[in-house]
Amino acid sequence: MKTNKEKVFDFIVEYSKRFKTINDETPKLDTQFLSEKLEMRRSNLSSILNQLVDERKIEKTKGRPVLYYLSTDQEVQIENQVFDSLIGQDLSLKDTIQFTKSAIAYPMRIPRILFTGQKGIGVRTLAEKIYEYVCLQRILKKDSNFKIVDCLDYNEKQISEKLIGKENIFLENNHGLILIKNVNVVSKDLISNVIRMLKNNSDFDFILIIHLNEDLDKLDYLRDYFNFMVHIPSLDNRNLSERFQFIEKFFQNESNNLNRSIEINDGLMQCLLLYPCKDNLIELRNNIQFGVANALSKSKKNTNIVIELGDLPPNVRKGLLYIKKHINDLTNVLEKDTTYVFNHNRTLRKKIKSENLDIYAQLEQKYKALGKMANEKEKDAYLIANIEEQIDDYLKQITHDIDKDKIKKICSTKLINSVEKFLNSASVRFNQVYSNKIYYAICLHLNNAIVRNSSKQRISNENIMEIIDKYDEQYVFSRKFLKSIEKEFNVTLSMDESAFITLVLTLQENEKLKKRNVVTLIVMHGSKTAQSIVEVVKLLMPVKNIEAFDLSLEDDPKESYEQLKNKIIEINQGRGILALYDMGSIQVMLDSIMEETKINIRSIEVPIPLLAMSACKQAEEGKNVDDIYDHLVSEYSDKSYSRMSNKDVIIALSSANENNSESIKRYLQTLEDYRDYQILSFNISDKHSLINRINEIKLKGKVIGIVGTYNPDIFNIKFVDYQHLPKVYTIHELFAESDDDFDIIEYLTEQFEIFNYDDLQNSLLPFVKKLEEIFEEPFTEDTRLGMLIHMGCLIDRLTKKQASAVNFNLDSIRTKYHDEFTMVSEASKKLESTFNVTFSDSDKATIIEIIINNKRRN
Structure with a gap:
């Protein structure tokens, strides 16, 4: 409830808004007038008014009678609040509003503003706020005309009459504000006649706003006449939070009109937030009205109007x-398992009461909630997009108030031991630590499944295949476990169970993936240039936050700009874009897109085409290779891109607590050959972070080894204790003296129970040696070790009767490398015989592919 002081101040504000005009000063009010209007004693009122004066919210005149009026600061604040009610005023419309204010404030006879944007973007609403603003600013009188003409409502002849004929709106609405919408449907000749008339009539004095529906031809034509061009973003280019506010507003309006509450479920809300709206806000509003009208005809009197998808x-x-594509954005806007009730100017959120159902029954409820109108494909898409979140909720549900003692009372010892063994194996297999919640949940869920003993499948084959594609290793691992459960408990379980256990195993992994990251965008001129770079990066490092954009030299620059902007909007995860580009106007485009979209874009130029062109030009002039090299280094060394060092890398390492890496680096720099190496220093205790850093470094150069205070025990990278430093004179000597050389055969015997040292020594090493002969080239150390590890993993999988990975390039490899394929098949026979396995044609093709790819990289 408002205090008396708040009531007094609010009245002064509202009264001042209504009566401020171009000919009148801000209204000044005495205590008698305020006392009558507010029904308050003058003595009490005087005390409150003096408090507001002390707070500088109002001011008062000197002499008698004392008059009170809004302070200058409050007037400015009120003027700025005009646009506060617009959805997106501080985000997507921030620049639109600011540019419009600047245009209106610019001193000229007829302020002319050209709004560009699609149909249905809210031009009328924005114009209404502009009218309110200019009246408050005293640019127009409060009773000035405000005329809107939508060209879509008339034919060419009718529009001509309104603009330059007998119904001339400019003459009728002089000294007011005129908005002409959707001018793109008007001919160039008529536009030309209107502009000529406006230029030639010196009596005109109004504010003119024209809206053009992104017609590039007419935009170029109008550009010269209009002083200010302001873009209004489409609904697709506004975030989901803003779209949700529009949906709220439209439903609340319908609730007010009908004097009834309107209810929708979370699945329908997701649809409204994501479906493509060609006509933007108009289409969204009309579709909501259509849905309300249909639901109203079926609803009973005095009950909520419940809208269904149909x-x-x-x-x-x-x-x-x-x-599925926007599931992370949806979770930031919507609440899970919520029904939305729109009641006049309020939105109520009702949590759906969770019944004591198993996961499949819960999913089936969601499926049915979509109604009969959604087809199977659409329902499956909805189900698979929400299934992981649904499972997480289900696990919380069934493990609430559960501990180890309670599990023993519910589940058999045999089942508990089976699940415990399974999770221990999964922890080793996937290098993952699982919570007790996962352990209890699998026990409880499988206990219910065993009791149910049903093979009925609830999740579609398409959804199961999508889960398999996404988590193939976890699925195979889970399927094998469930087969053992079926055998041990003499039950039949549906395919759903394998999908369920797979998703449970990946819940924690998915939480990591949901984290938003900076996205690296490669922008290059040419056909598939950027795409090829991204493919190489993904081959070397399994990352997901890198994207490509190929800029065709033949495309129209305006089209290329829009395509690049849409690409950036699509891939942005909220933490910005790092763009690597080759040359030309790309930097200008990126700067403009950042300004337009407010997405933080940082860019680095990597001008490979310029380097190549410059090198060719120098060569044609007859210069030798040294001169060309010196020229390029001199010309491009100070550019914004970084030239990658071709030196081998040494890492000086200590824990974060010790903080000694810089000291180790300085000592290394006293050794005679330190200039031959690039020395980097890290204070890192977390092994995972260190591995990530090393993986990044390896993309730029070869990591020779680590000198540090502790051994991080990283595969295939030598470690030397920093205490060895006083014993050597060179870095080469330091690592040559190390006795930590890696024994790959010993490593494989430690990792896989099926191997012993002699078998690998007598079969696997000769096989890799034979591969070198087949391809007539000795392998690099990295290729040799990579092949040995690949073969070890492959043999382990085959001995465990796990399926080989499918190589989709099998046919092309077998055709292109026919002789090599035959020789690899022959060379593998001894290895197959030793371990009693059979390599598939896909396995052999993968071996050849690994060798060919490594040869290309080296």
């Missing part, structure tokens, strides 16, 4: 197909 137009349900 009540809305068919195009709305297309939103189901986009849920």
